[in-house]
Amino acid sequence: MGIHVPSNVPMESTPFKGMEFEADEIAYDFYNEYGRKAGFSIKKEYVNKCKKTGVVTSRRFVCTKAGVRGKDKRDQNVKNPRAETRCVCEARLVIILNRDSKKYVVSEFIVEHNHYLHLPSTVHMMLSQRKVAATHAIEIDLAHELGLKLKQSYELLSKQVGGYDNLGFTKQDHKNYLHTKRQRDMEHGAAASLRRYFSRQLKENPSYYFATQLDYEELIINIFWAEARMIIDYSHFGDVIMFNTTYSTNRDARPLGVFLGLNHHRETVIFGGALLYGETIESFVWLFETFLEAMSEKKPITIFTDQDATMLAAIKVVMPKTYHALYNWHMWQNAEKH
Incomplete structure (x- = not known):
């Protein structure tokens, strides 16, 4: 496929060696936003922490196509094995904690990818870019309370932002959000009531x-x-x-x-x-x-x-x-x- 270098990312959104961040998560968010504009998804590859304090001392963020899949330990008779999606991409961002300034400094930034990058129309499908924003979460909750079905709610949200490409998450993410919300509501609300009810029935x-x-x-x-x-x-x-x-x-x-x-x-x-x-x-x-x-x-x-x-x-x-x-x-x- 050759070497592919993002060319449509503004300089102010592009990391550089020596760049500083107040926290490692801020560095992740910055690199992830860079990946969104460039057309690739990122993941956290490794983290080093101080054994005494537990403070993060270094991190490496990489393209999701980095590395290769290990040996498949599943049944050898699987009819439809999952396709390999990684291609040993070397693109990465490495940060190290400066113990004097207490800030995280970019020690390595590799910009080149060995695979095609996503187009703006498909970038919202990448894993690290799919996120239900707080404002959308409120609207999802409201639609849910009003009794709208998942498909209706998802279509309504997409129309408000001018299409699915601008929404930032898929219908499956929408469904997963409601699923997680129901589980937590159940654990902290109805679940306690049900357990009390079952306990009373068991005593009787x-x-x-x-x-x-x-x-x-x-x-x-x-x-x-x-x-x-x-x-x-x-x-x-x-x-x-x-x-x-x-x-x-x-x-x-x-x-x-x-x-x-x-x-x-x-x-x-x-x-x-x-x-x-x-x-x-x-x-x-x-x-x-x-x-x-x-x-x-x-x-x-x-x-x-x-x-x-x-x-x-x-x-x-x-x-x-x-x-x-x-x-x-x-x-x-x-x-x-x-």
């Missing part, structure tokens, strides 16, 4: 069952519960069950999942309920495993669900011998659409 009836799934930050993703009556009903009528997440979706876009069945009078009985923040394969695997744990590991002979592909994949993992079928209602809905 030791057979009451509930469980929560946490993410890597120990924030609640999903919740499952089953009353003693539900567990007893499942022991009698749990050969054929139904699981549906279309009964109720609140303004937080959190589906209510319900495990259902029929008793000997052909009346609907409930075997358990779940509030779902995450609807990934991992989340459904956790949910089905938790459901079976509550039901003394008795697996159903048949389970009816909707057409969710992630749900189907989870069933194959947790209940490989259980027969899986689809609701007639979902099939009719699909037929009407197509």
